[in-house]
Amino acid sequence: MWVEKYRPGNLEDYRGAKKEKKKLKEWAENWSQGDKSVLLHGQAGTGKTSMAEALAKDLDLELVETNASDVRTKKGLKSELKEATRQASFFGKNKLILVDEVDGMGRADRGGAAELKEIVSESRFPVIMTANDAYDSKIRDLKNMSIVIELGSVHTNSINAHLKEILENEGIEYDDRAVKMIARRAGGQMRSAINDLETVALGRDKLTKEDVKALDQRDSEQEIFDALKIIFKTTSLENARQASDNLDEDADTFMQWIRENVPREYKKSEDTAEAYEWVSKADLFNGRIRKRMSWSFLKYVYEFLTGGVALSKDEKYDGWTKYQYPSMIKKMGSSRASRNRLDSLTKKMGAELHISQREAKNSMPLYREIINSNEETIEKLGLKEKELELIKKF
Ligand SMILES: Nc1ncnc2c1ncn2[C@@H]1O[C@H](COP(=O)(O)OP(=O)(O)OP(=O)(O)O)[C@@H](O)[C@H]1O
Ligand SMILES: [Mg+2]
Incomplete structure (x- = not known):
């Protein structure tokens, strides 16, 4: 180490x-x-x-x-x-x-x-x-x-210098900005900076900015897992409410995580049903936010997803649950670029098929089947190779 x-x-x-x-x-x-x-x-x-x-x-x-x-x-x-x-x-x-x-x-x-x-x-x-x-x-x-x-937090410059020395000693080349990013995100803690550096640089010839971005991704996943664990395991409204405090994710993504994992944690059908009732309410309010730009609804979205879902169970379920990526996010990757690709595809499909974009999104698995079995559709819809690949991932 x-x-x-x-x-x-x-x-x-x-x-x-x-x-x-x-x-x-x-x-x-x-x-x-x-x-x-x-x-x-x-x-x-x-x-x-x-x-x-x-x-x-x-x-x-x-x-x-x-x-x-x-x-x-x-x-x-x-x-x-x-x-x-x-x-x-x-x-x-x-x-x-x-x-x-x-x-x-x-x-x-x-x-x-x-x-x-x-x-x-x-x-x-x-x-x-x-x-x-x-x-x-x-x-x-x-x-x-x-x-x-x-001993206050260690100055970013001191951390930066220390990390560079380590890299030089290990014979790893580096992009200055990549090192600076690690130093900054450590919040003054030398140990966590060194550990982060080891995570992304060990075994590499060169450390780039891209490598460091993977750390952010890992962190935000960890935050989500922590939040899920609190919500699903607690029966206290107060605890559940606090679960979303440290989240960086937007309400949409958070909702998908909850939706995906409710049935993995809750085994009694009454609990699952009630939890989904709350998810559905959250979805409704989330829609209103978009339609009317009423951001004041956001607190309800979180309230339903945390407190609502947490209190849907009679009692806490024992044991460890393996939480999963929401299938949608998993398939699309979570980058903005791939979301944009999906958006543009569903818009196109919606226009061709006279349905809403949302409907098109929900029906992706169906299109996958149609496309796989019927070549003509591809021509009719005028889909590009990239778009076809995207559909086939569902
Ligand atoms: N100022 C520093 N210069 C160089 N390396 C440092 C410095 N501070 C910490 N480190 C590195 O960070 C690691 C952790 O530091 P250390 O164990 O001394 O922290 P600590 O304050 O005792 O933490 P804890 O409260 O968890 O015991 C050390 O092994 C060392 O490699
Ligand atoms: Mg110590």
Whole structure:
């Protein structure tokens, strides 16, 4: 894994965070027993653990790492950590104690936090604690006894530079814009940037913008799957409503996903029927939006598709469901270009056959059959080769 392979070996390799690095280094160099500990906090993947590790390497300290969320029990904390904070290093070095993820101790573990406080304050060696959330009430006391250093999001330029170095090291050529796209979409999290890079670049000779676009596609699919899981599995209106909050998809696409997957999740016919009742209402409102441009209806569309569909079941169905692409989208691909192709085809068919475009769309499987069995139709409708291929995909 590239996140491991390219962990910064020292503070100089550690990108960005100049002030924070300096502050931390000065603290460690001047520390003597009784001085404050450090609480290093910031969102996941911003490089807290890496910074502590890099510091230890720079100052040639023996790093003793404990993870507070692993050694959850008081006993675990006591034995591992107390020992480490009291005994001299086997290697004749000074030590640096890292207690990772102190906010992950578990809610019930206030006792653990109290004990940690005692151990840290009596330590013979400097202690760095890390946390995602410095405002977690569990760790208030730990915070108060520490110098608090925040690692904000990593600057896009720092991420960008780091990604390029990785690519160069791996011997992969790259389009500058492609790398920049990955750096930007990481939202300041170095880890997720490196992971994204590995996903799209590993095994390639060259990284292009197209490769990166595949990531967006993957993300939006993941968002849809997450939303479906909430809607289908919850019986709470509140939860269901929130399911569509993070979606980028338009209402149409979202509706198709729901429509496709209702019967995969709901097994009782009453549940399925009721859910489809809501889908159908959503469709109706969605149509009104288009016809009258009344966007105020949009909230109902989502309300029906989330809350309506969720509450259609008597009780939640156990087990894991494999959600599927809506068949229509799957067949058309989800790009705008292919949607446009379908639109132009159905318009043409509609005009020839005196039916609406929508009707033409719905009857595609029928045309496929007709075309396969009757060559003449092709001529009569004046279809092009590309259009024929499109119909045959249904
Ligand atoms: N500033 C940085 N410069 C270079 N690489 C970095 C930097 N920050 C993070 N990384 C890379 O990102 C990975 C994740 O960083 P790290 O594990 O230190 O994050 P973290 O803040 O401890 O995350 P978590 O809260 O999940 O424990 C590291 O393995 C390293 O490869
Ligand atoms: Mg960490």
